[in-house]
Amino acid sequence: MAKFKYHVLVCGGTGCRASQSETIAANIKRAVAENNLANEVQVIKTGCFGFCEKGPVVKMVPDNTFYVQVTPGDADELVLEHLVKGRKVKRLLYVDPETHTAVSDSKHMDFYKKQLRIALRNCGFIDPENIEEYIARDGYSALGTVLEQYSPEKAIEVVKASGLRGRGGGGFPTGLKWELTRKSKAEQKFVVCNADEGDPGAFMDRSILEGDPHSVLEAMAICGYCIGADKGLIYIRAEYPLAIKRLKIAIEQARKYGFLGNDIFGSGFNFDVTIRYGAGAFVCGEETALIHSMEGKRGEPTVKPPFPAQCGYQGKPTNVNNVETFANIPVIFLKGADWFSNIGTPKSPGTKVFALAGKVNNVGLIEVPMGTTLREVIFDIGGGIKSGKKFKAVQTGGPSGGCLTEKHLDLPIDYETLVANGSMMGSGGMIVMDEDDCMVSVAKFYLDFTVEESCGKCSPCRIGNKRLHELLDKITLGQGEEADLSRLRNLATVIKDTALCGLGQTSPNPVLSTLDNFPEEYEAHVKEGKCPAGQCRALMQYVIDPNLCVGCTLCSRVCPVDAISGSKKTPHFINSMVCIKCGACMEKCKFGAISVQ
Amino acid sequence: MSDKVRNLQELRNLRDELKGRLLLREKSKAPEKLVQIKVSMATCGIASGARETMSYLIEELDQQGVDAIVTQTGCMGYCYAEPTIEVTLPGEKPVVFGHVDTVKAAEIIEKYIKKGELVDGIIPDTYNTIDNK
Numbered sequence: 001m002a003k004f005k006y007h008v009l010v011c012g013g014t015g016c017r018a019s020q021s022e023t024i025a026a027n028i029k030r031a032v033a034e035n036n037l038a039n040e041v042q043v044i045k046t047g048c049f050g051f052c053e054k055g056p057v058v059k060m061v062p063d064n065t066f067y068v069q070v071t072p073g074d075a076d077e078l079v080l081e082h083l084v085k086g087r088k089v090k091r092l093l094y095v096d097p098e099t100h101t102a103v104s105d106s107k108h109m110d111f112y113k114k115q116l117r118i119a120l121r122n123c124g125f126i127d128p129e130n131i132e133e134y135i136a137r138d139g140y141s142a143l144g145t146v147l148e149q150y151s152p153e154k155a156i157e158v159v160k161a162s163g164l165r166g167r168g169g170g171g172f173p174t175g176l177k178w179e180l181t182r183k184s185k186a187e188q189k190f191v192v193c194n195a196d197e198g199d200p201g202a203f204m205d206r207s208i209l210e211g212d213p214h215s216v217l218e219a220m221a222i223c224g225y226c227i228g229a230d231k232g233l234i235y236i237r238a239e240y241p242l243a244i245k246r247l248k249i250a251i252e253q254a255r256k257y258g259f260l261g262n263d264i265f266g267s268g269f270n271f272d273v274t275i276r277y278g279a280g281a282f283v284c285g286e287e288t289a290l291i292h293s294m295e296g297k298r299g300e301p302t303v304k305p306p307f308p309a310q311c312g313y314q315g316k317p318t319n320v321n322n323v324e325t326f327a328n329i330p331v332i333f334l335k336g337a338d339w340f341s342n343i344g345t346p347k348s349p350g351t352k353v354f355a356l357a358g359k360v361n362n363v364g365l366i367e368v369p370m371g372t373t374l375r376e377v378i379f380d381i382g383g384g385i386k387s388g389k390k391f392k393a394v395q396t397g398g399p400s401g402g403c404l405t406e407k408h409l410d411l412p413i414d415y416e417t418l419v420a421n422g423s424m425m426g427s428g429g430m431i432v433m434d435e436d437d438c439m440v441s442v443a444k445f446y447l448d449f450t451v452e453e454s455c456g457k458c459s460p461c462r463i464g465n466k467r468l469h470e471l472l473d474k475i476t477l478g479q480g481e482e483a484d485l486s487r488l489r490n491l492a493t494v495i496k497d498t499a500l501c502g503l504g505q506t507s508p509n510p511v512l513s514t515l516d517n518f519p520e521e522y523e524a525h526v527k528e529g530k531c532p533a534g535q536c537r538a539l540m541q542y543v544i545d546p547n548l549c550v551g552c553t554l555c556s557r558v559c560p561v562d563a564i565s566g567s568k569k570t571p572h573f574i575n576s577m578v579c580i581k582c583g584a585c586m587e588k589c590k591f592g593a594i595s596v597q
Numbered sequence: 598m599s600d601k602v603r604n605l606q607e608l609r610n611l612r613d614e615l616k617g618r619l620l621l622r623e624k625s626k627a628p629e630k631l632v633q634i635k636v637s638m639a640t641c642g643i644a645s646g647a648r649e650t651m652s653y654l655i656e657e658l659d660q661q662g663v664d665a666i667v668t669q670t671g672c673m674g675y676c677y678a679e680p681t682i683e684v685t686l687p688g689e690k691p692v693v694f695g696h697v698d699t700v701k702a703a704e705i706i707e708k709y710i711k712k713g714e715l716v717d718g719i720i721p722d723t724y725n726t727i728d729n730k
């Protein structure tokens with residue numbers, strides 16, 4: 001068996017490929033062959049190392065030497081020095097910016113691993129349909145420990161001390177919520193897991209339930225013990241069939257092992273979980289609407305107070321937490337509140353899972369300590385912008401959030417910082433936009449969603465958002481006027497201040513944040529009738545360059561509305577009043593004479 | 598019912614027993630030769646063809662007489678490289694491969710599993726776990 005002694009791993013992530021990593025790999029291969037090492041050394045192209053800022057990256061295995069910012073010209077030296085003579089090439093080692101010393105191997109390079117998986121600790125690791133794999137990874141130990149060794153009050157203290165805050169968007173301190181629900185006196189209480197996950201683009205809750213359903217069940221049981229509830233309900237949208245299937249299997253298995261049911265761990269504590277299906281309405285993720293939906297009523301929110309902690313499901317005290325919030329709980333008991341609170345920032349401890357999407361290279365599900373910057377997420381973990389385009393904005397918080405820009409890239413991600421800058425954490429959708437995205441259209445896209453999802457109960461949300469949408473529509477159609485910009489802002493502010501629930505109170509955020517961060521783009525639409533990103537069709541103009549046009553007549557023949565005139569062998573002309581901007585002419589033109597302005 | 602875990606000590610014993618059993622999958626006659634493969638089978642993976650990859654791996658390894666156990670797991674987070682699989686050769690660290698369609702799977706069996714040669718498309722582990730933090 002030809003086993004190689006050495007492997008040279010060359011990063012083939014999109015970012016590194018853009019800086020010639022393929023040539024580097026080819027050059028190393030050639031140098032390896034020239035030095036007669038082809039039988040001992042294998043050169044491999046890998047996926048992204050997540051350290052794109054210092055790319056291209058080359059790693060030597062088995063000694064794990066980590067070379068950064070390698071160029072094709074370095075290949076010979078790397079092979080000759082490292083592989084032939086066994087000496088490290090010092091100038092290509094990573095230099096720690098704080099200590100100014102070179103870091104020679106990836107064992108000491110863990111800092112470049114920007115991700116830390118707490119909520120996702122078992123996702124992609126265990127078989128979610130086999131409880132034994134969860135148990136082997138300390139599953140249900142936290143529940144056992146809490147039931148045998150903690151009073152409910154003491155367990156709540158642990159959650160409080162960890163500093164964990166709700167991952168469903170609001171960031172309310174979880175321990176405090178549990179304490180409030182415990183203090184509400186009632187014969188029956190409920191634990192509810194919010195798995196509605198309505199933000200477009202967010203799929204972290206689904207992934208947790210599909211990859212590690214037991215962690216949520218275990219946490220719900222712990223919560224039940226703490227607040228004094230023996231019933232748990234999981235509200236999940238019916239369009240998550242795989243998550244539902246795995247949850248059902250997990251519940252069955254947990255009952256079989258006695259982690260759900262009566263007298264759990266011989267402690268006398270009873271707890272069981274049932275699943276409730278939602279029809280996938282965004283507003284049903286809001287906790288009061290969610291509770292009404294579970295009661296079989298219309299999924300409409302009600303004014304708080306009373307909070308669910310006082311009067312929730314069936315009028316009984318109810319503790320509602322998000323899936324990801326729950327997934328953190330067992331780890332807090334296994335590793336300790338101190339361990340947890342030391343991760344992240346003092347006010348936002350722990351990690352957050354984000355669904356990274358849009359125009360970034362490494363679309364995926366990531367989990368980073370709070371306080372990580374947007375730049376690290378987008379450019380290191382995300383591998384930068386697709387096709388080498390320019391970063392324009394990142395949208396966080398879904399329809400309730402806002403767009404952050406270049407100047408926000410170095411801000412630490414935590415609840416307060418995002419809100420202070422006009423966006424919010426939300427459930428963790430993160431959509432990256434590049435120079436081709438029109439910010440007015442982006443705001444309109446989110447308003448499309450809110451108008452569709454508004455339950456209609458309160459007029460600011462029902463009518464106000466509709467009006468906002470009409471204004472945006474008008475602007476993208478090139479019919480906007482300057483006064484519309486102040487109308488937008490006034491209306492948005494009124495809706496924010498007067499809407500009944502979180503949906504309406506936050507729905508103008510995408511409008512306000514784009515108005516604040518991209519005023520020039522709105523102005524270009526209303527003053528100059530131009531869409532700088534070239535996305536608003538109504539504002540586009542197809543023109544023929546008379547110097548390039550040879551008069552072949554091809555364009556006028558493909559035009560479906562006869563907007564192009566001109567005789568043979570003379571430059572043609574597009575009548576923009578007739579043109580429907582279908583682009584057929586531009587596609588057909590063999591001389592590159594047609595462009596969009 | 599005898600399956601029930603009655604106290605924390607019993608859970609700990611069970612955990613230790615399972616840990617050992619899962620490390621050396623009991624199914625194998627010769628665990629020191631056993632290849633372990635996990636296929637990322639969340640909605641995203643399945644949508645990109647993880648199911649076909651998984652069936653292919655199971656059938657192909659069986660036909661070629663490779664002592665292997667193929668299991669499903671949740672989302673590894675590398676949506677841009679689905680389907681993803683993790684292969685652990687006996688005595689080696691786990692290696693994750695991305696974009697594993699049946700063609701790639703065949704290459705992985707031929708080169709990595711049978712000969713121990715790495716192939717292009719490895720995804721380096723880019724995150725810390727709660728065990729090393």
Ligand SMILES: Cc1cc2nc3c(=O)[nH]c(=O)nc-3n(C[C@H](O)[C@H](O)[C@H](O)COP(=O)(O)O)c2cc1C
Nearest residue numbers: 166167168194197198285286287321322325502503
């Ligand atoms: C319009 C709207 C939609 C919401 N959607 C969700 C959701 O999909 N999932 C979720 O966990 N929380 C959602 N929330 C937040 C919930 O109302 C509630 O605060 C949360 O479930 C509490 O759990 P946590 O403290 O663990 O975050 C939404 C809130 C609003 C206003």
